[in-house]
Amino acid sequence: MIVQTLDIGLAALVLTLAGYTVLARATFPAVVSYVAYGLLLSLIWVRLFSVDVALTEAAIGGGLTGVLLIGAAGKRRGTAVAATELDPTQPLRWAIMALCALAALALATVVVSLPDPAPTLAPQAMENIATTGLGNPVTAVLIAYRAFDTMLEKCVLVIAVVGVWSLACDRCWGGAPDVPRAVARGGTLTFFAQVLPPLGILIGIRIFWIGADEPGGAFQGGAILAAMWVIIMMAGLTDVPAISKRWLRIALAAGPIVFLGVGILGFAAAGGFLAYPHGFAKPVIIFVEIFMTLSIAATLPMLVGGAPIRAPRP
Amino acid sequence: MSFAPNLFSIVAIGAGLIFFLAGTCGLLRFPDTLSRLHALTKADNLGLGLVVIGLLPLADNVLAALKLVVVWVLVQLSGATVGQLIAQSTRRNGRTE
Amino acid sequence: MSTATLAGLTGAILAGVGLYGLIIHPDPLRRILAFNVLGSGVFLLFGIIARRGAAIGALADPVPQAMVITGIVVAFAATALAVALLIRLGAQTDPVVTQADKQDLARRADD
C-alpha cells in the first residue's frame, strides 16, 4: 500500500516536471526542470527493476543531456532568439492538444491491454548466458545476442561527432571546442576537480568491470569517466584537446574499430561474424568493452563540447 | 532483525526527512538566491547525513555500509562546490533574485 | 494497479506531452527539450514491457532493457547534434554580438 502510494507520487512528480518542462514560459527554468525530471525518471527505472537502464538514464539521459541543454540555454542568454518560426494560432493549438491527447490515450489503452502472460525473451537470454561467460543478461544482450545493434550504435556516436564538428567555421577547423570554464582559477572548482576524479575514475572503472555480472557496463562506466574529464576541463586543469589531434581521433574511433575487428576475427576464430570463441568468450568480451568504455569516455565530452570555436594554434 | 536498530533507523531517517522538507520549503519560499542556497545545503548536508546514518544499521555488510558513507561524502563535496559556484555567479552578475 | 502498468501509463502521457511540446514551440531549443520528454516516454513503454516479461532468474526482460540503453545513447547523440546546429545558427543569425564574443573568447583562450 505504502509502496503503491509512493509509486503514484513519483509518477505524479515526474509528470508535473515534464509538464513544466514543456509548458514553462521561459527557457532556462524549463531546462532546469528537465534535469530534475531526468533524475527522477531514473528512480522509476529502479522501480521497474531495470537498474542498468536507471544508471544510463541518470548518467546520460538526465546528467549529460542536462549539461548540454543548460550550456545551450546559457550560451543563448542575452542574444535574441532567432524568431524564424511563427507561434501557432489558438485554434491550431487546441487542435494539436486534442490530437496529442488522442494519441496518448490510444497508447495508454494499448499498453493496458497488452497480452497476459507477457511474451518474453528472458528465459532464452538466461539459458544462453553461460556460453558468453557473463552474469548480467543485459550486458549479454548488448554485447553478444544483439552485438550488431551495439556496434552500429557506436558508429552512430562517431558519425554524430563528425556531424557536430562539421558545424565549425572554416577558420576554426582543427581547433578546440569550448567547455564552460570556471571563472577563477584556484577556486572551489579546481579543488573539486583535484579531489573528485581519482575517486570518480575508480568508480567508473569499477562500474564497467562489474558490468559483466551485475548492473553496470561500458556505457555507464564510460559515462562516469566522461563526466570526470568534463570536470577537469571545466576547472581548467587540462586544455580541451584540438580536434586535429591524432590521439583524440583514435580514442574516439577505437571502440567501434575494435568491435568491428573482433567481429571480423570471429569469422576465423568462432565461425561467424561477431561470434566469440567457445571458452574464451568472456576475455574477448572484456577486451572489446575496454575499448568501448574508452571511446564512450572520449565521445561524450566531445559531443557536449560541440563544434570547435577556437582557431588552431600555429 | 532486532527492534532497536529499527527504531534507531526510523528516528534518524525521519529526522533527515524533516530537514529535507524544511530545505525544500526554504528553496521554494526564500526571497533571494543566497538564502535559497543556504536552505538547500542544509537539506543536502544534514538531511542526507541523517538518512545515511539511519540506513547504516540496515546495511548487509561493512562494504555496503561504507558505500553509503561514500555516497554521503560525494554529495557533500559536489554540493559544496556547486553551492560555491552558484553563489559566485550570483555575486558576479549582481543578481540576487 | 501494478508498478509496471503505472509506469506504462506515465510513459504514454509523457509521450503525449512531449509530442505536444515538440509541435507547439517555435523555439528550437524548446523543441529539443520536448523531444527528450517524448523519447523518455517511449523508453518507459519499453520499461513496462521489460518488467512484464520478468521470468525466473531475471526481474525484467533484458532484451527491451538493452534496447532502451541503445536508445538513450542515440537520443543523446541526436540532442548533441541538434544543440550544435542551434548554436551555430545562433552565431550566424546574430553576428554582431556573438562574433565579437567568440573572438574575445578565442583571444582569452590563446593567452
Place this chain on the structure above:
Amino acid sequence: MQASVAYLTGTDGGFLLVLALVIPLAGALLAFVCGGRQVERVVFCVMPFGLAVALAIALTQRLVGAPLVYLIGRWTPPLGVALRADGLSVVMIVITAVVMGGICSFASADFCTPEGSSESRAPFAFWILLPAVWAAMNTIFLAGDLFTLYVALELLTFAAVPLVCLDGRAETLQAALRYLLFALLGSALYLAGTTLMYGDYGTLDIVLLSQRVRAEPVLFVAAALMTTGLLAKTALFPLHLWLPPAHAGAPAAASAVLSGLVVKGSFFVAVRLWFDVMPHVPASAAMQVLAGLGVGAILFGSVEALRQKRLKLLIAYSTLAQIGYLFLIFPLACPPGSAQLVRDGALAGGMLQAMSHATAKAAMFMVAGLIYAELGHDRIVGLGNVARILPTSVLAFGLAGLALIGLPPSGAYVAKDLLLDAASATSQWWWALAIQAGGILAAGYVLLVIMHMLAPAPGLAAPGPAGSRKHVSRYQEAAALALALCSLLLGLFPWGNYLPLPQGSLSNPLTFKALSGSVWTILAGAVLAISLGRWDFRLNHRPLTRNLLLAFRPVRRTCLGISRINAELDARLRQWPVAGACLLFVLIVFGITLVVAR
C-alpha cells in the same frame, strides 16, 4: 520473405551480407582516424570493394535461387539478429552501390582538400558521411529486425543532416535543423511502434513477426505509429516541410545523395513493414489512405515544381512528387476488400520506380550543380545558352528527364507499365489516372527546364561573380551522364530474377502503342509547361502567334490561379506547427482506418 524455417538458419554466401555492411562502415571509421588528405583516398579504396560485394550478392543470390540469410554471432532469432537479402534488398543494394560510385567520382572535384592545408572541414565531413550513408542504406536493405532498422535509420539521419549544411550558410543550417527535428519526431513514433510490437509478440524479427501478427488493436496502433513515423522521414505530402529547403540548399553532390538515396531508406522500411511483417493483416482501406497522400504529393509537388524560379528547387519538388508515386504500390498490391498484400507486379513496379528515380535524380542534381558552378546562379529563366556552354551536362539532364517521365526503355517506363497493369487487374481506375497524370506532370517540368536550356538567350548568359566560378570538370559531366544513361536503360535488365514480375508482363518498349503513348505524354507535358511555367521572353508578335496567344490566355490564367492556390497551401503546410498537426492527423486517421475497416 515468406515465413519458413529456412529463413531462421544461415545460408551459403551469407557472409557477403556482412561484408556489404562492414566495408562502408570500416571506410567511414578509417577515414575518420586517418583524416587529412587521406579521407578521400580511403573512400576511393573502399568504393570498388563495396561495388564488387553488391554484385557478388546479386550473383550469389541468382545461383542459390533463394534469399541469403546470415545469423550474426550465430544467434538464432528471436534472441539474435539476422541479415536477410531477398530480391528487393539485392536490387536496392546494387543500385545504391552504382549511385554511390557516380557520386564519388562527381564529388572528388568539389570536395578536395585545398593545397596548402592539411585538412579542411567540408571534405573531411563529406568523405566520412558518404560511406556512413552507404552503410546505413545497406543495413536498412539487409536488416531482419525492426530495432536494427531503427538504429540504421538513425545512422542514416545523422549522416544525412550534416550533409545539408556543409556550406554553413544560415538558411541551410535552418533547413538542417528542421530536417533533424522532424526526422527525430518520426523516429520516436517508429520506436514507439516497435515497443508495442515487442510487447505483443515477444520478437522484432521480421520473419517471426510475420508468423505471429494478428489483426488486433495493439498491432493497429503500432502499425499506425510506425508508418506515420516513416512517412515523416520520407517526406510524403503533407509532411514534406523539411525536404525542399534541405535538398535544394545542400551542395550538389550532397543533394544527389539526399534525394537519390536517403529518402528511399525510410520508404524501404515502410515496404518491409507492410509487405514482410504484416502482409496478412487486412488493411486495404488504410492502403487507400496511403496512396491518397501519394496522389496529393504527385499533383501538389509537380505543380509546385513547375512554378519554381530556381532549378535546384524545381528538382527538389520533383522529388516530392516522385515520392508520392512510390506509395501508389500499396493499394495496387492490396485492392479494396482484399485481405492481404501480394508481392506481384505492383511491388516490382515500385522498386523499379525507386531505382530509376535514384539514378535519374542524382544525375539531375549533379547537372544543376555544374550549371550553378558555371553560371553562378541556377535561375530557370536565365538558363539560355547553357546548352552551348555545357552540352554534355544538358544531354545528361535531358536523358535523366526522359527517364523520369517514363519513356521507354527507362526503369520508370517499366514501372509505370507494371503499375498500370496492376491497376487495371484490380480495377482501380482512379490510381491509373493518377499514374498517367504523374507522367504528364513530370514531362511538364522536365520540358520546361529543357526548353529554357535550349532557348537562345539575348547575348551570352551573364557569368557569375568571378570568385564563385569554377571550371567544370569532364569527369563530373561524365558521372552525371553515366547515371542518367543508367536510369534510361534500366528497363532493359532482366529484373525478373530478383523482382516479382508477372510472367510475360514486359511489353516490347518499341511497339507503336508504347511510342505513341510517350508522344502523347510529351505533348501534354509541353502544353503544361507552356501554360504553367515562368517565361520571361516574348514571342514575336506576328498575327498568327498573337491570336494563338489570345486564345490561350484564359487557359494560362486558370492554370496560374491553380498554381497560386497551390503555392499558398505550400506556404501553410511548411509551417512547423501545421506540419506537426498534419502528422498527428495522419497518425489518427491511419489508425482509425485500420481499426474500423477490420
